[in-house]
Amino acid sequence: xxxxxxxxxxxxxxxxxxxxxxxxxxxxxxxxxxxxxxxxxxxxxxxxxxxxxxxxxxxxxxxxxxxxxxxxxxxxxxxxxxxxxxxxxxxxxxxxxxxxxxxxxxxxxxxxxxxxxxxxxxxxxxxxxxxxxxxxxxxxxxxxxxxxxxxxxxxxxxxxxxxxxxxxxxxxxxxxxxxxxxxxxx
Numbered sequence: 292x293x294x295x296x297x298x299x300x301x302x303x304x305x306x307x308x309x310x311x312x313x314x315x316x317x318x319x320x321x322x323x324x325x326x327x328x329x330x331x332x333x334x335x336x337x338x339x340x341x342x343x344x345x346x347x348x349x350x351x352x353x354x355x356x357x358x359x360x361x362x363x364x365x366x367x368x369x370x371x372x373x374x375x376x377x378x379x380x381x382x383x384x385x386x387x388x389x390x391x392x393x394x395x396x397x398x399x400x401x402x403x404x405x406x407x408x409x410x411x412x413x414x415x416x417x418x419x420x421x422x423x424x425x426x427x428x429x430x431x432x433x434x435x436x437x438x439x440x441x442x443x444x445x446x447x448x449x450x451x452x453x454x455x456x457x458x459x460x461x462x463x464x465x466x467x468x469x470x471x472x473x474x475x476x477x
Contacts, residue, residue, distance in 0.1 A: 301406045308359035311347040315360050318369035327392040330428040361403045370394035373403040386420045400434045412462035420459040
């Protein structure tokens, strides 16, 4: 059986969110090799980074949604991943983001995740999303709060342990003038 579909490309004022591809292997390997990736399963070997890339691409095929590669619009430089995630073992559909260390502190995670959340609400018709934040990952918790998410409990992941569960405001709660809807990035 052959299944084909197109992973949409989203654009924000400074970023392009595109399908993960082979060109992402080198930057993902570099990202996962550092301690900066400790909250998202790293550090990893190159072989395990390859598996992570294949998992990102495969999630789109299996679920019909997934996470995008984030690149700077002006330079094309890889800065991370963001998007929608719901593998086995997760309590609900999640909005997640992983940023390379060189890309932190620029608002990229918030900008990219806003576009991904708008896609979930505006295109997929979802009404809720969570973000799971590992203990000690204060930067990620700050992004969740900037996105308007509030702490809604704890979740214990079989491999990663206990995490904070942040609940995002639903589409009805977001102001349509500044919610970062997909139409704004078309």
